[in-house]
């Protein structure tokens with residue numbers, strides 16, 4: 001079985017590593033992206049990126065950026081899903097995306113009841129969905145849905161906050177009576193929980209949601225469960241934060257990490273519109289390709305679990321799937337942290353971490369030499 | 372290879388040495404001088420320098436979910452690092468695991484304890500610690516607001532069963548000890564309780580904070596865990612109620628070891644027209660007369676920082692003072708917590724008195740083996756302020772200069788100006804080396820006797836104590852020179868010191884069922900798997916007492 005390719009032709013790993021090292025050594029501004037791998041792969045990718053002075057991003061960071069931006073600007077109330085399953089007596093679901101990216105969570109909340117807390121236990125759980133679909137919980141006991149378009153969510157949440165604060169509310173998409181119903185629903189919770197997708201409501205919408213939770217906590221208890229489209233991107237952002245101080249979309253171009261959510265985004269760099277002139281792309285997860293894989297307009301070194309993707313690259317390596325072919329540490333939003341995942345299969349293929357480390361060794365600290 | 376550190380003034384209270392002595396190092400440990408006359412392969416000239424064991428920080432929030440959230444919340448964080456020269460563009464430099472390890476090493480610290488690891492965040496915390504260079508590290512795992520412990524106490528389960536649960540938690544999370552943070556307070560806050568005292572009971576469980584602390588204290592003792600239960604008391608920061616809480620907790624030690632964290636935040640009375648006063652003198656007296664307790668200070672220093680705590684109830688209350696005005700409050704399983712940025716201002720009566728109370732406690736607690744050197748990093752101040760604190764403790768004239776810069780109303784509320792004590796080098800070494808090692812049960816460090824790990828800090832003495840302790844002349848980690856003239860010259864990786872109690876099989880089965888049934892989680896997710904950390908040999912197991 002072939003494991004490495006140069007311009008679509010089978011090559012030995014050593015040949016491909018040599019070619020990749022040459023490509024990177026000749027590049028003015030490398031980009032290290034994809035990052036669809038485990039903690040070991042991320043560590044190796046960051047070590048390589050630091051050596052190269054590369055720009056770094058994850059393929060799916062767009063799904064988490066609105067959340068991180070809202071948190072950074074205004075703070076947040078955040079819950080663990082498992083605690084909400086035992087604690088929340090009223091759940092407000094905002095928008096349509098939770099029905100898809102949070103389907104398991106919604107199902108789990110609608111099929112369980114709060115069993116902790118004198119204020120919440122015994123009264124069952126009510127779920128109110130503001131959206132055009134309720135997805136997996138449609139028609140379940142205790143589930144009501146108020147029709148609301150995604151585009152109207154931010155206004156609606158703002159009006160609910162105004163209503164709770166006793167401020168006059170103007171004309172809005174839902175009408176005063178419905179706003180009052182929503183406000184009463186969350187205010188009457190013993191422990192309320194707001195489920196939403198930051199990518200759907202945007203950074204400003206996310207700030208409104210955190211603001212609503214803050215308002216409610218003046219009198220009762222409330223927290224939120226932001227649903228992020230990609231656990232893997234969140235894990236990469238967390239590791240990036242402790243490694244470089246910033247959650248992805250950063251550059252080691254001037255050695256000290258610099259963060260810019262627009263400038264260093266994958267799409268901009270890979271499309272050729274950015275500074276990067278060469279890319280290393282890691283796509284080593286079993287669950288298919290990135291959500292929105294952009295067209296790559298740069299010479300690319302691709303480490304992929306899918307051999308076809310590796311073969312199609314200028315230089316490609318077939319690598320093992322993190323979490324499937326080898327034991328891995330991966331972020332899991334059900335747990336709200338990193339978990340160890342034991343391999344289900346064995347593979348002869350090298351890990352992404354091993355290839356990235358071999359590449360870094362071949363380059364031997366390019367930046368250090370240049371300095 | 373045999374290394375000799377020659378001619379240095381060795382200050383090593385654990386072995387009762389304080390004078391010019393040559394030290395020998397081989398294979399990463401300190402050895403006796405060669406009896407066969409063998410000469411050293413390498414000599415490090417320490418003439419005129421002060422030689423101590425590597426320092427140990429017993430309480431510094433350096434890793435884990437909450438710490439990382441602080442980084443996310445505050446990309447402008449680096450301003451909190453007072454030692455960073457000048458202003459750097461806000462977007463450019465973050466506070467990283469890398470910097471944490473290097474900066475600690477530059478000051479001669481070689482072991483640091485992350486004191487608030489949630490069981491659910493154990494793997495995350497250890498991943499960060501594994502990425503923190505040079506220093507050895509350890510963690511305390513947090514219990515005392517978790518449903519299972521509270522249920523077990525409510526249901527009258529046996530002390531053995533509770534100890535089995537504690538042992539499983541310590542073993543799974545790879546901890547070195549157990550911490551209890553506002554026992555029952557976070558659980559009560561989830562029930563919308565906003566004020567919680569030592570004898571208040573958590574709704575639904577009918578279990579008091581006192582019961583939780585006593586139960587955990589007994590479990591820790593019965594398991595032979597060397598480090599006493601590490602307690603963060605109720606009502607942190609509340610004038611009057613805080614000092615009542617810590618006094619009640621201290622009396623509840625009842626002759627058995629108990630460690631009380633960052634006690635400066637509990638030294639607050641309600642006297643004076645601002646209803647905020649120092650109870651430093653009373654609290655120090657209580658510590659002096661309660662020999663079974665140890666304490667650390669949590670000194671406040673002025674400037675921007677961020678508070679990171681698993682005391683969700685008090686962090687929620689602290690949101691009102693957030694500066695900048697943003698904070699994150701967590702409702703996780705068990706403790707939860709909060710991240711609240713804070714700017715301690717020298718011109719603020721409240722903040723300046725907090726600073727003075729910390730100093731009073733440091734200076735009025737008589738036994739340097741029972742008071743530990745902390746800022747509760749970063750809650751009172753970033754650890755990079757340590758050199759200034761050493762100077763304040765060792766030099767009365769430095770204190771006087773600081774006092775004179777404070778609001779006059781503060782000087783009237785503290786007895787600090789009258790306190791003449793100046794810490795000696797020997798007392799500093801006791802407080803930051805010998806005593807922490809004894810407290811943690813890590814006999815292989817904190818001293819320079821034969822057999823100790825060769826973690827050694829060498830300082831250039833001078834009138835400016837901040838300069839002396841800010842940049843070590845040499846630091847050896849496991850026998851290798853890692854710092855020279857304050858600069859890191861070798862980037863090694865240390866290990867995590869952990870206990871490894873053998874968990875009871877029946878308890879393990881019970882917990883598998885419990886986490887699955889109640890939370891829909893796998894108990895295995897709480898484990899830090901071997902091989903997870905990407906280093907060979909990432910752990911060093913410290914034995915429990917028989």
Ligand SMILES: [Zn+2]
Nearest residue numbers: 430486633747
């Ligand atoms: Zn602390």
